Amino acid sequence: MLKIYATFLISAIPVLTGAHNIDFNKIVLWTGQGSNKAALVVQFSDDIDSHAYVWGYRWDDNDRPSGEKMFRDICANSSELLMLTQVTGQYGSTLCGIGFGNATAMIGDIYFDFEMAKDYEWINFDYFDTNSWFGQNGAPGESAPDIADKAISNAKISHVIQHPFDYTDYGYPAYDYDCWKLREGSSSGFWQSGWYAGYWSYWLSTAASSEWTYSGTGFSGRELTDGAIDAWVYTPFDVPGIGGFGEGNPPTNDNTLISYRPGTTSAVELTENTDNNEETIIYDLSGNIVATFMSNGSIPPLTSGIYILRTGAETKKIHLK
Numbered sequence: 001m002l003k004i005y006a007t008f009l010i011s012a013i014p015v016l017t018g019a020h021n022i023d024f025n026k027i028v029l030w031t032g033q034g035s036n037k038a039a040l041v042v043q044f045s046d047d048i049d050s051h052a053y054v055w056g057y058r059w060d061d062n063d064r065p066s067g068e069k070m071f072r073d074i075c076a077n078s079s080e081l082l083m084l085t086q087v088t089g090q091y092g093s094t095l096c097g098i099g100f101g102n103a104t105a106m107i108g109d110i111y112f113d114f115e116m117a118k119d120y121e122w123i124n125f126d127y128f129d130t131n132s133w134f135g136q137n138g139a140p141g142e143s144a145p146d147i148a149d150k151a152i153s154n155a156k157i158s159h160v161i162q163h164p165f166d167y168t169d170y171g172y173p174a175y176d177y178d179c180w181k182l183r184e185g186s187s188s189g190f191w192q193s194g195w196y197a198g199y200w201s202y203w204l205s206t207a208a209s210s211e212w213t214y215s216g217t218g219f220s221g222r223e224l225t226d227g228a229i230d231a232w233v234y235t236p237f238d239v240p241g242i243g244g245f246g247e248g249n250p251p252t253n254d255n256t257l258i259s260y261r262p263g264t265t266s267a268v269e270l271t272e273n274t275d276n277n278e279e280t281i282i283y284d285l286s287g288n289i290v291a292t293f294m295s296n297g298s299i300p301p302l303t304s305g306i307y308i309l310r311t312g313a314e315t316k317k318i319h320l321k
Contacts, residue, residue, distance in 0.1 A: 019210045021253045022229055027056035029261040031070075031077040034060035038224045039207075040074055041231035042081070042098055043251045045198070048190050051259045052231075052251045053100060055081070059224070060303070067202075067219030067230050068093060075159040079103055080261065082155065084110075084180055084193055086163030088173040092220020095200050096163055096177040098232060101189010103159045109186040110161070112148035117179040122196040125165060125174035137171035140164075148180075157308055198236035201248035205229040212250035283308040 022039055036059050043052040055078065057070045065073075068085070075081050084097035099106045118127060127144050130136045140147050147164045155161040165174035175195045182191035192198070202215040207227035215222065222230065235248030252258065282291040282302070290307070291300040 019253050020205050020212055020229065020231075020251065021255055021258060022054060022205075022207070023260075024056065024207055024227075026260045027054055029078065030056040030058055031074045032058040034058045034063070036061065036063075036224075036226040037207075038070060038226075038228040038230065040070055041203075041229065041251050042100065043231070043233045044098075044100070044190050044192055045234045045236050047236075048192060048234075049100075050252070051257050053081075053259050053261060055261050057224075063303070065224050067222035067224060070224060070230065071095070071219060072158070072160050075103075076157070078159070078261070080189070082106060082159035082161065084161040084163055084177065086173055086177075087166040087168045088175075089167050092218055094173075094218060095202075095232065096195070097161075097180055097191065097193025098200060098234075099182070099189055099191040103189075104156065105188035106182065106186070106191065107152060107155050107159070107161075109183045109188050110152055110191065111181060111183060112145060112152075112176075113179040113181055114145045114148070117144075117174070117176045120176065120179065120196075122178075123174065123176050125170070125172060125176065127165075127174075131172065134172040138169065140170075192234045194234070194236070196237070198234060199248075200232045201235050203231040203233060203250045205231070214248075214250075278311050280309055280311040283310070 022041065024037060024039060027039060038057045038059075040055045040057060041052050043050070055074045057065075057074060059065050071083060071085075075083055080100055080103055082099045082103045083095060085093045086096050088094040099110070114127075117123060124131055124134050126136060126139055128139055128141055130139055144165070151164045152161055161180075163173075163177075163180075165176070167173045177193045177195040177199075178197045180193040182188070192200075194200075202219065203212045204215050204222070205212050206225070206229060212231070219230070224230075231251045233248055233251055277294055280293055281289055282293070282300070283289055291302060293300055
């Protein structure tokens with residue numbers, strides 16, 4: 001039987017509300033290099049954790065980073081932050097879930113609840129057949145849990161879980177974010193992922209502004225400017241599936257609840273010379289090959305940022321400054 005349910009009716013009309021108290025001078029953990037600065041703010045719902053956590057991001061004048069790139073780079077450079085994201089259409093990706101705590105341990109505790117997803121009445125994606133009404137042209141079948149587990153495992157370095165049942169591979173994304181869960185009893189940190197039971201609302205501001213603006217676009221199309229502030233606040237729904245009527249609430253302006261992250265990092269520095277002479281492949285955080293070099297030679301010139309190096313069976317993350 002064909003199921004047709006509304007997803008989210010998110011207003012594209014800018015909504016100005018509240019004042020922000022984000023102080024760039026108090027940010028300790030910075031990712032990237034350059035004269036331009038932005039801040040990333042994440043706030044979970046009150047029943048999980050009411051603090052607003054803040055990270056800093058820098059880039060050069062010749063770069064044009066998006067809100068998505070900032071989030072990905074900070075996840076890779078932080079031992080605390082991770083996210084679940086999915087390509088949902090030709091215009092880019094949706095942020096599905098965010099975790100905060102011990103990112104590496106949390107990746108081991110996150111799982112895809114396939115039994116819930118198969119029977120969840122709000123999900124239009126068909127795991128066993130194609131829902132042509134929505135443009136779906138493929139289905140993962142019983143392999144779905146294994147595919148999801150692989151996506152989670154692949155996030156050990158980048159701290160970004162790339163949702164595999166997406167627009168690119170299946171023609172229609174599985175908006176099943178309510179079914180990506182943290183195992184009960186896990187002490188690895190906070191995790192919230194949702195679409196029908198709640199969602200991550202996106203708020204924008206600047207260092208010079210006193211107001212939050214509800215974003216009418218996703219973070220893939222958001223081009224950062226110097227002084228930009230991007231904030232994500234989880235908004236739960238009392239009745240799952242009623243849709244995103246409304247824009248949620250902006251981050252807190254209570255200074256006692258604004259937490260500037262300490263200087264913890266998961267990045268390691270690159271040692272240029274080794275005893276072996278093997279080909280090393282350098283990837284960016286999207287998985288694209290950007291350079292290759294021999295492990296006992298010199299690193300090719302690269303812009304500052306976070307990269308993944310693979311030499312033989314060894315993989316590690318580096319931060320080039």
